[in-house]
Amino acid sequence: MELSIAGLKQGTDYATAGISVPTFDVAQMQTSGRETPRWVHLGPGNIFRVFIAKIAHSMIADGKRWPITAVVPRDAAKLDLQLAPHDLMTLGVTLNPDGTRSLDVIAGMSEALAASRIADFERLMEVAVREEVTLVSLTITEKGYAVRDSSGDLAAAARHAITADPHQQQSHAMALLATLLLRRWEAGGPPITLLSCDNFSHNGDKLRDAIFTIIAGWAERGAVSPEFVAWARDGSRVAFPISVIDKITPLPNQSVADGLAELGFSDMGLVTAGQTPVAGFVNTESAQYLVIEDNFAAQRPPFEEYGVQMVSREVCDAFEHMKVTTCLNPLHTALAVTGCLLRFPTIDAEMRDPLLAELVHRLGWSEGLPVVVDPGIVSPADFLTEVETVRFPNRYLPDDPARIAMDTSQKLPIRFGETIKRYLERGLGLEQLEVIPLVFALWCRYLMGIADDGAPFTPSSDPLLEELQAHVSHIALGDHIDVHEALNPILANAEIFAVDLYETPLAAKVENYFSRLIAGPGAVRAVLAEVLNKESE
Missing domain, CATH: 3.40.50.720 (NAD(P)-binding Rossmann-like Domain)
Structure with missing residues (x-):
């Protein structure tokens, strides 16, 4: 045929x-x-x-x-x-x-x-x-x-x-x-x-x-x-x-x-x-x-x-916020950068890892869903459940984490920045967030181009890749460096995160996680297990 x-x-x-x-x-x-x-x-x-x-x-x-x-x-x-x-x-x-x-x-x-x-x-x-x-x-x-x-x-x-x-x-x-x-x-x-x-x-x-x-x-x-x-x-x-x-x-x-x-x-x-x-x-x-x-x-x-x-603009806007800022896209980005660091071949393979499944579960349900507006045409809880239990784990739909990781610097202000802004608008304390700053730290760790096994990998294309890597590519696993000096140009960039993270409690958390993620080979999985209070497998 x-x-x-x-x-x-x-x-x-x-x-x-x-x-x-x-x-x-x-x-x-x-x-x-x-x-x-x-x-x-x-x-x-x-x-x-x-x-x-x-x-x-x-x-x-x-x-x-x-x-x-x-x-x-x-x-x-x-x-x-x-x-x-x-x-x-x-x-x-x-x-x-x-x-x-x-x-x-x-x-x-x-x-x-x-x-x-x-x-x-x-x-x-x-x-x-x-x-x-x-x-x-x-x-x-x-x-x-x-x-x-x-x-x-x-x-x-x-x-x-x-x-x-x-x-x-x-x-x-x-x-x-x-x-x-x-x-x-x-x-x-x-x-x-x-x-x-x-x-x-x-x-x-x-x-x-x-x-x-x-x-x-x-x-x-x-x-x-x-x-x-x-x-x-x-x-x-x-x-x-x-x-x-x-x-x-x-x-x-x-x-x-x-x-x-x-x-x-x-x-x-x-x-x-x-x-x-x-x-x-x-x-x-x-x-x-x-x-x-x-x-x-x-x-x-x-x-x-x-x-x-x-639909009306208001309903479309609410559906967009539900999907793009909470129930799908941020989860995809978290799996993308982590999957590259841990050398997972596909998104569905990541979802069969209890540690990474817990990462996206906590990101969606605990930190995203509390500030979502129900668009009225699809329940946010139903949408998130479908993503978590049906769509991402579909082993017959092989999707490369590196594909999702493309242009991450352009995606972060919407996929995560909007959630941060909603916490601020509603007077909710950003101190309670743990997974979002962890994902930011994982992305900074990803920019180093060194996987968790200590060997190099090639980050996906991104308009800011060369500029961002200039701040972290010199770092070797096990280095004792001034993390604040290395990450400050990245975390202070409101174009990337929608806010200057140093005007929030999140920058300090990102720096702390990053310093632990570069401790040596295996540190990425170890930090994930520690933060998520789940045994590494």
Whole structure:
């Protein structure tokens, strides 16, 4: 079997293998979608292909025309290797906790473009100005929104975008969207919604602020008119709803590829795009949540008919805080950095270690849940229970701690800083927190690039990695150092923790834990056991 439009004609093979296939004519849908586009999406990565594109697929199957024009903002190779060979379709592989698998061919895309290619860029601009295109969504990860560096100054890419032709911005996602809006305004300015589906707090607000930074730079040098600026800032013309997305989608796993080969697929092997493995399939879990603020400037897809929660901003905000700051993301980060230090191969393997299971249990239930607001659409206790007992321990969904550890410096202010701020706002003593400062200390220990066995490892990519490692990479296990001097530049950085930890009791705890974590090989596990009052195994 091959995943392609031609391959779908081998219907008997797919049926024999138990694979769900589209009930509509994919080729006809794609032709129609190119002629009359409706929805543009930037960043057709794994979570998009298996979740958002599946929503579009289901709508199309029901006769609701919302095909997606997918846009790769930078790395055209991913389009060439991951989408083009399969006629823009994806094989969704759902790995259930009981060991069963569900296989679905997903066909929600009608067109795919690489913004870095001139012809594709111009095609995108042609699509973007059309009145029937009313939605642009994004999954480009949080760093794709960065227009400022760690010091708060404009990043080099943003400075270049501001000084260059506003009609021809291809290299930076935020500038690309600003150009899209400019071209749309010049074509008459039909309303449009820009919907971030990236996994960080107040994503729509950050999207709006990043785009407006570019536009303000253009306006300051007279490259765009005040009328365009006013139109872009008019929420009834250009809307930026917030959203929360949740579905664990690890990088494609070789064991899954092997299973698909045994099933008869000849084109589901892993290939490499840069340093990242890509494939025609996406392996994922069954659990999924998408909550969107119902604030659109133009016609939107009927999301609520396809499992999406369309809610008020207040409810979306509460769900986000529950998920991102308490019930999932902080637990993931704790397991990620600790798993790298202890050389665990997968998140699920960590959850079978009683010590690490206790770490996330205490972090969620004892220190996070007391300051959570119930969003009313999902019980925080039920959500946390599902994460702790079903989702993270799923041994059939192999997820690498190093993947979760990427860009940790960008995640800490939301995943932990928001909880700290809520303790302060409610007058709750931070002295009672033990696990949160322990996780901070583990992260500082992780930055050393030395595992608990005393041998080196390579920390995951992070925009601040080089800067942060400069403070701790000289430390050797067993050193007697001035811990305060080493950690002060890190712990005092309110951009990382949302507060200056030295203005709280937490900095002293982090320094104390860190000094014990560097005592020698085996110290990480020993400190975890001591703090959690649980025997190390």
